[in-house]
Amino acid sequence: MHILLVEDDTQVGQFIADELLAAGHQCDYYGDGAAGLEAALSAPFDVIVVDRMLPQLDGLMLIERLRAGGDHTPALVLSALGEVDDRVRGLQSGADDYLVKPFAMAELLARLDVLHRRAAMAHAEAVTVLVVEDLSMHLLQQRVERQGREVSLQPREYKLLEYLMRHAGQVVTRAMLLEHVWGYHFDPQTNVIDVHVSRLRQKIDREFDRPLLATVRGAGYRLGDAAPQ
Amino acid sequence: MLARDVFSSLTFRYITKYVVVLSLTVFFILGAFYAYFSYTSFRDLGNAVMDELRTLQAIHEREALAGVERYIHQQTSAASMHRYYYLVTDAAGVKVAGDLPPAPSYSELDDGWLGFEMALQDWGGAVQVDFIARPIALDAQYQAIVARSYADIVERARLVIANLIRAMLATILLGIAGGYLSAASALRRVETINQDIARIIRGDPSQRLNVEDEKGYVRGLALVVNQMLEQMESLMQGVRRVSDNIAHDLRTPLTRMRNDLTLLRDAHAGGPAADQIERIIDDCDDLLTSFNASLRISALESGSRPLANQRVDLNRLLQDVVELYEPLAQERQITLSLIFAAQCACRGESDLLFQLFANLLDNAIKYTPEQGSISVAMDLDTPGLCTITVQDSGPGIPAHERKNVFRRFYRVESSRGEYPGHGLGLSLVEAIARFHGGSVELHNPGQEGEQGGLLVRVSVPAL
Numbered sequence: 001m002h003i004l005l006v007e008d009d010t011q012v013g014q015f016i017a018d019e020l021l022a023a024g025h026q027c028d029y030y031g032d033g034a035a036g037l038e039a040a041l042s043a044p045f046d047v048i049v050v051d052r053m054l055p056q057l058d059g060l061m062l063i064e065r066l067r068a069g070g071d072h073t074p075a076l077v078l079s080a081l082g083e084v085d086d087r088v089r090g091l092q093s094g095a096d097d098y099l100v101k102p103f104a105m106a107e108l109l110a111r112l113d114v115l116h117r118r119a120a121m122a123h124a125e126a127v128t129v130l131v132v133e134d135l136s137m138h139l140l141q142q143r144v145e146r147q148g149r150e151v152s153l154q155p156r157e158y159k160l161l162e163y164l165m166r167h168a169g170q171v172v173t174r175a176m177l178l179e180h181v182w183g184y185h186f187d188p189q190t191n192v193i194d195v196h197v198s199r200l201r202q203k204i205d206r207e208f209d210r211p212l213l214a215t216v217r218g219a220g221y222r223l224g225d226a227a228p229q
Numbered sequence: 230m231l232a233r234d235v236f237s238s239l240t241f242r243y244i245t246k247y248v249v250v251l252s253l254t255v256f257f258i259l260g261a262f263y264a265y266f267s268y269t270s271f272r273d274l275g276n277a278v279m280d281e282l283r284t285l286q287a288i289h290e291r292e293a294l295a296g297v298e299r300y301i302h303q304q305t306s307a308a309s310m311h312r313y314y315y316l317v318t319d320a321a322g323v324k325v326a327g328d329l330p331p332a333p334s335y336s337e338l339d340d341g342w343l344g345f346e347m348a349l350q351d352w353g354g355a356v357q358v359d360f361i362a363r364p365i366a367l368d369a370q371y372q373a374i375v376a377r378s379y380a381d382i383v384e385r386a387r388l389v390i391a392n393l394i395r396a397m398l399a400t401i402l403l404g405i406a407g408g409y410l411s412a413a414s415a416l417r418r419v420e421t422i423n424q425d426i427a428r429i430i431r432g433d434p435s436q437r438l439n440v441e442d443e444k445g446y447v448r449g450l451a452l453v454v455n456q457m458l459e460q461m462e463s464l465m466q467g468v469r470r471v472s473d474n475i476a477h478d479l480r481t482p483l484t485r486m487r488n489d490l491t492l493l494r495d496a497h498a499g500g501p502a503a504d505q506i507e508r509i510i511d512d513c514d515d516l517l518t519s520f521n522a523s524l525r526i527s528a529l530e531s532g533s534r535p536l537a538n539q540r541v542d543l544n545r546l547l548q549d550v551v552e553l554y555e556p557l558a559q560e561r562q563i564t565l566s567l568i569f570a571a572q573c574a575c576r577g578e579s580d581l582l583f584q585l586f587a588n589l590l591d592n593a594i595k596y597t598p599e600q601g602s603i604s605v606a607m608d609l610d611t612p613g614l615c616t617i618t619v620q621d622s623g624p625g626i627p628a629h630e631r632k633n634v635f636r637r638f639y640r641v642e643s644s645r646g647e648y649p650g651h652g653l654g655l656s657l658v659e660a661i662a663r664f665h666g667g668s669v670e671l672h673n674p675g676q677e678g679e680q681g682g683l684l685v686r687v688s689v690p691a692l
Contacts, residue, residue, distance in 0.1 A: 015485060022492070088537075102484035102517070106491060156552060182553060186584040187518060189591045189654060195556040218491050218510055 001025045001116055004045040006036030006062065007078065008054050012101075016049070019105045025112075033057025040066055045073055046119075047112050052079035052090065060093040067094040074115040076108075087185065106219035110171040117170060130165040132224045135204060135212055137165055146204060156181070157200050164213070164223040173220035197221055234416060241412035248404025252397045259393055267386045274379055275342070275361070281313050281375045282365045289367045297367070298326040314360070316374040317367070329376060335362065349378070359383065418447050426454065435462060473527050476520040483520070487513040519651040523637060526653065529581075529660040536664060540692060541582055543573045543607060543615055550586040551605055558594055564602040565590075571609035574692045577665045582689075585661040588654040589619045589685055595648055596623035596683070615691045622682040625673040634671070635659045658687070665689045 003025050007013035013029055020027040028045070030036040033054035040048060040062070048066075050059040057065075063075050077095040090098045096118075097111050130137040135146045142158065144151045153161060160181050164172060174193045179185050197213065205211045214222050235241055288296045294317070301315045305328045315327035324331040335343040343362040348355045362376035422438060429436050437458060438451040487510060494506040528534065551567045558565040575582075586605075593603045601622035608616055626634060626641060633639050640652040655669075662669045667689035674684050 012481070015488075019488065102480045104484065104491070105488040182549060184549070184583040185580045186587060187521065188587060189518075189650070190557065190595070192553055192557050192587075192591075195560060196553075199556055217507065218494065 001046045001112065002044075003027045003112065004036065004040055004048045005029045006031075006033065006048070006050040006054060006059065008032060008051060016105075016108070019109075023109055031055075033059065033062050037062050037065055040071070040073070041069070046116050048073050048075040049108075049112070050075060050077055050095075052077055060090060060095070063094045072119075074119045076111060076115060078103075104218070106171065106216075107173050107175065110173050110176065110219060113170045114167055114172070114176070117167065130162070130168075132165050132168040133210075133212060134208075135165070137162060144204075146208060149207075151203050153200070153203060156196070157203065160196060160200055161204065161223075164221065168224040169222065169226055171216050171219050171222050176220070235409055235413045238412045238416050240415045241408050244408030244411065245405050248408065249401055252400045252404070255400075256393055256397045260390065263386065263389050263393075267382060270382050271379065274377060274382065278313070278361065278363050278375050278377050281377075282363060282373065285315075285373050285375065286365060286367060289371075289373075294325065294367075294371060297373070301326050301328075312377075314362075314376040316376075318372050318374075320370050325371065327374075329362075329374065343374070343376075345376075418443065422447070422451060422454070429458065469527060473524060476523050480517065480520050483513055483517055487517070515651070519638075519653055522651065522653040522657055526637065526656050526660045529657075529664045536576065536666075537578045538576060539578055541575055541577050541579045543575060543582070543617070543689075544569055546579055546582055547586060547605060547607060547617065550583060550590060553587070554590040554594065558603065561594065561597075562600045563594060563597050566602070566604045568604065568606040571607060571615075573607055573609055573615040575615055575665065575689045576692050577689070581661045581664065585658050585687065586617070586619070588658050589687070592654055593619055593621040593623070593683075595650070597621040598623065601682075609691060611688070613691050614688050617687045617689075618684055619687075620674070620682055620684040625681055625683040626671055628673070631671045635669070658685075662687055662689065 003020055005013060005017055005020070005027055007016065007029070008031055010031065013031065017027045017029040028039060028043075030039055033050075034056040036050065036054070037057055048063075050062055052059045054062070059077055059079075063077070066073065066075070074096045075094070076097045076099060077090045078099055078101055079090065080101045087098045096115050099108060099111060128139050130139065135144070137144050139162075144153055144158070144161065160177065163177065163181050174188075175185075177193055177197075178188070197215075201211070201213045205213055212223055216222050285297060285300070288300050292299075297317060301317070304313060305315065314329045316324060316329035316331070317326040318331070319325055322331070330347070335345050338344045338361070341363060343364065345360050345362065346357050347360055349358045358378045358380045360376045360378050362374050364372055364374045366372050425436075425438050437455045440448055440451045440455065443451050490506055490510050490513065494503055494510065497503050497506060547567060547569075551565060555565055590603070590605075597603055603619065603621045606618050606620075610616060630641050634641060634652075634655050636652075637656045638652045639656075640650065659669045667687060670686045670688075672684040672686065674681050
């Protein structure tokens with residue numbers, strides 16, 4: 001993945017850049033908004049990561065300018081301001097995701113992966129069936145089958161599995177699941193998500209030889225084998 | 230304000246003492262003056278009697294007894310109580326002239342003076358009147374006595390003393406009444422200040438005493454108290470700022486550490502150190518969670534951010550929270566029930582409110598023993614107020630701890646070690662409730678010492 005990183009804090013910026021490189025991505029790193037915008041306009045990137053507060057040109061302004069110019073490269077905003085208002089404003093400006101500092105690198109990597117994949121899939125025609133190995137989900141009939149056998153799921157389990165299948169092969173963090181499956185952004189004090197995932201796992205994996213739903217330590221979950229970078 | 234408070238006030242006691250001492254002093258000074266004045270009038274009376282005796286003597290020398298008789302007759306015809314009375318006797322003690330009875334029972338006073346009492350005809354009837362008298366020898370045969378009543382002097386003294394005492398009592402009573410009024414007004418002002426300070430202690434430390442309406446030393450006092458509050462507030466903010474800065478500054482290196490540890494863990498995957506690294510990562514996550522929660526509480530309490538104008542459907546929100554926690558409760562065989570007595574919506578932020586109820590359910594599940602029960606209920610019994618209760622069947626919180634558990638990083642002694650946590654859950658709950666203009670209360674519905682569980686009541690203004 002070719003990633004544009006715009007971050008004014010050199011310590012944080014260098015750290016993220018190093019981590020992205022270590023994860024096998026290509027990363028161009030700029031220290032201010034104006035230079036970042038110029039770079040974004042001059043070369044195509046897969047994903048853009050911008051800090052909210054930037055000298056010369058604010059992160060949200062940068063994205064707005066890009067969108068105004070017809071550029072729909074997926075963008076993720078990093079911010080030290082963490083409350084709902086800022087999230088909403090960030091997403092309204094045209095950003096695709098929002099991450100509050102400090103964050104675990106695994107969280108950022110997982111989100112970038114999802115953004116990249118979603119942008120790539122946007123060009124494909126609308127799907128009616130999701131398939132991960134021998135597990136399939138028929139979106140119109142709301143039916144789930146594994147090896148031809150029907151798996152019956154509760155509504156919330158169905159949504160959880162749908163999200164995991166749409167991001168098959170990618171790491172999905174607990175915060176992402178809470179945001180997208182439950183629709184709330186909050187910090188659980190306990191392993192409440194794990195219980196839901198383990199219930200789902202019981203239904204889709206227990207009677208079969210090969211487990212599909214894996215726990216990725218320190219990050220979250222992944223359905224199916226890791227996708228190639 | 231009670232009368233008892235006024236009577237026991239310093240001002241009242243001071244004024245009363247002052248008035249009593251002042252009145253007594255004035256009474257004694259005036260009394261002494263009058264005593265001296267009475268003494269002089271008495272002496273003058275004595276001198277007048279002596280003069281009259283000398284006049285009698287002179288007349289006797291010039292005109293003998295006949296002249297004396299004529300003079301006495303002339304003097305006694307005046308109809309006044311306060312005139313001279315006379316008695317002239319011969320050697321045998323027989324009355325020769327005058328209007329005194331021949332032998333009134335004289336008592337000897339000092340210095341040759343005699344005293345006696347005699348009934349005189351007054352307007353109202355007979356009255357006993359005190360006299361002083363002095364005898365003198367006119368010649369070898371005749372003796373004369375001149376007497377004068379001193380009742381007028383005594384009467385005047387009695388009148389003056391009685392009036393002085395009345396004036397003193399009136400002064401004391403009026404003084405005490407005045408003292409009561411001024412003490413009451415002083416007390417009222419002090420009480421206003423007390424109430425203001427109590428309100429500041431209970432709630433908003435940014436409030437100040439009203440200085441405009443005050444005058445004199447009370448104004449000075451209010452100004453000093455305001456200065457003190459100013460300093461207290463800035464100290465409090467300072468402490469909070471320092472702890473926020475610490476949390477804020479530690480987050481970045483901690484995050485970096487956590488990221489490095491994940492790399493290290495991946496490098497040692499399957500090795501002997503992997504588990505240990507995993508535990509360190511968990512501890513890092515713990516610290517980050519508590520720093521973030523602490524900073525969130527500060528952000529909410531500082532009031533720097535306005536409340537978003539979202540309409541939050543509380544029925545739906547509670548259903549979502551309960552649905553999220555249901556599997557966790559089932560895992561411990563806890564019955565989790567949700568009862569709606571009303572439809573309710575409020576103005577606020579759904580993510581924050583979700584966090585509030587998630588924290589409450591987290592706690593409830595944590596402290597409820599297996600096979601216990603938790604019930605979540607919502608009603609609109611108080612108009613304009615959505616009331617949500619979360620009741621568990623755990624050990625509850627002892628009455629004396631209930632106030633403390635809202636303090637940041639505070640944990641009930643008995644739960645330390647036994648249950649995980651940072652002591653921030655309820656602080657965040659309260660901060661979120663207050664941010665929404667609501668409140669949180671804790672109750673133990675069961676008897677003291679019984680396993681009645683804990684009842685948390687959250688109230689937020691309804692939309």
